[in-house]
Amino acid sequence: MRHIQGGLKVALILAIDDAATDLALIQYILTNHEVILARNGEQGLQQLEEHPQTDLILLDLHMPIMDGFTFMDRYHELNLDIPIIILTNTEEVAMEIQGLEKGAVDFIRKPLNFKALQMRIDVQLRLKQSTELIKEHNRHLEELVEKRTREIRRTNEITINALVRLLEVRNIETSDHARRTKIMMELLCKQLQKVKPIGYELSDKEIQELIDTAPLHDIGKVGIPDRVLLKPGKLDPDEIAIMREHVNKGVEALDYSIESEDSKISFIEMARTLIASHHEWYDGSGYPEQLRGLAIPLSGRLMAVIDVYDALTSKRVYKEKLDQAKAIxxxxxxxDRHFDPVVFEAFLQVVPQINMRMQE
Structure with a gap:
């Protein structure tokens, strides 16, 4: 691409003016650029349709058929981002202000001055060139961020799958467990997002993290002895105490060192919170912290409902599975004792969708 003095690229400039002498003067002054001409606003719009890559518009306000103000109104409908410099007479201060209010970036008064016109145009072209470079740089950064985000999501998925397989190897869960919990968490979160109860707001990012981390809620069970974990009968008090340790073991399994609050990993923090609180009961009779009501993190209140439903409708070493109606x-x-009433009501609303998705 050809450049002129100072590294400025050759620009395509649209000059719209009904005065032939002014158009001829503009062409003469701007010989370093490519100039296309229009004698009124209507012709100017036609030129823009043919040349949407136009870099700058010089616009007279007084023209037949379509004046400059009407042109500017119609121009904005095209969703183009081309700087407009208006051409005015010395006494037209009010019109200059009106033009600037409509989106013009500058004005040049007639009769046209060679140096003033050239300098004003150079300033606007340099601004446009710099803006385009910034936009291109931002697009590149967004692509890198998107690529990095995909890599992080994929890494998270691999990590979760590896951890969940540990449960499968121990015969604690089936391979379908992760899929079931993800489906239920997705539908439950989206139902809350739909009805928007106060205090239960969830961003798309939080919902995705909840969906991804839901299968990890019982990961601490890999540290529980087989004699307790796989016991077919009822657990005695000592065994119950051992079994309840899976919560702390799960939290500890995801422990990592941080230098500051800023270095916390959102995905891991969500998983740790969910694991730590999913056995808390709404009335405060749960474990390990006996948290009550809204003191229980929302992730734990969500997982509590999902975990119970999944446990009731799945076959375990100590019980047969229930059908969905009996489980509900x-x-x-x-x-009333176990679940957040808002969360439980939202869950009841999506049970039919859950059952449909499970059969897919």
């Missing part, structure tokens, strides 16, 4: 009946019996 059992959950309703203890809902």
């Amino acid at each position: 009946e059992v959950m309703k019996m203890e809902a």
Whole structure:
């Protein structure tokens, strides 16, 4: 691409003016650039349709058929981002202000001065060139961020799958466990996002992290002895205490060192919070911290409902599975004590969708 003095690129400039002498003068002054001409606003719009790559517009305000103000109104409908310099007479101060209010970036008074016109145009072209470089740089950064985000998501998925496989190897969960919990968490979160109860707001990023981390809620069970974990009968008090240690073991499994609050990893923090609180009961009778009500993190209140439903509708070493209707009946019996009422109501609304998705 050809450049002129100072590294400025040769520009395509649209001059719109009904005065032939002014158009001829503009062409003469701007010999370093490519200039296309229009005698009124209507012709100017036609030129823009043919040349959307135009870099700058010089616009007279007094023209037949379509004046400069009407042109500017119509121009904005085209969603183009081309700087406009208006051409005015010395006494037209009010019109200059009106033109600037409509989006013009500058004005030049007639009769046209060679040096003033050249300098004003150079300033606007340099600004446009710099803006385009910044936009291109930002697009490149956005592409890098998007690529890095995809890599992080993929790394997270691999990490989760590896950890969940540990549960499968121990015969604690089936390979479908991760899929079930993800489906339920997705539908439950989106239902809350839809009805928007105060205090239950979830961003798209938070929902995605909840979906991704839901399968990790019982990862601490890999540290529980087989004699307790796989016992087919009822656990005694000592065994219950051992089993409950899976919560702390799960949190510890995801422990990592941080230098400051800024270095916390959002994804891991969500998983740790979910693991730590998903066995808390709404009435404060849960474990390990006996948290009550809204003191329980929302991630834990969400996972509590999902975990119970999944446990009731899945076969375990110590029990057979229940059908969905019976499972909901059992959950309703203890809902007042166990579950956040807002979360439980949202869950009941999506049970039909859950059942449909499970059959896919």
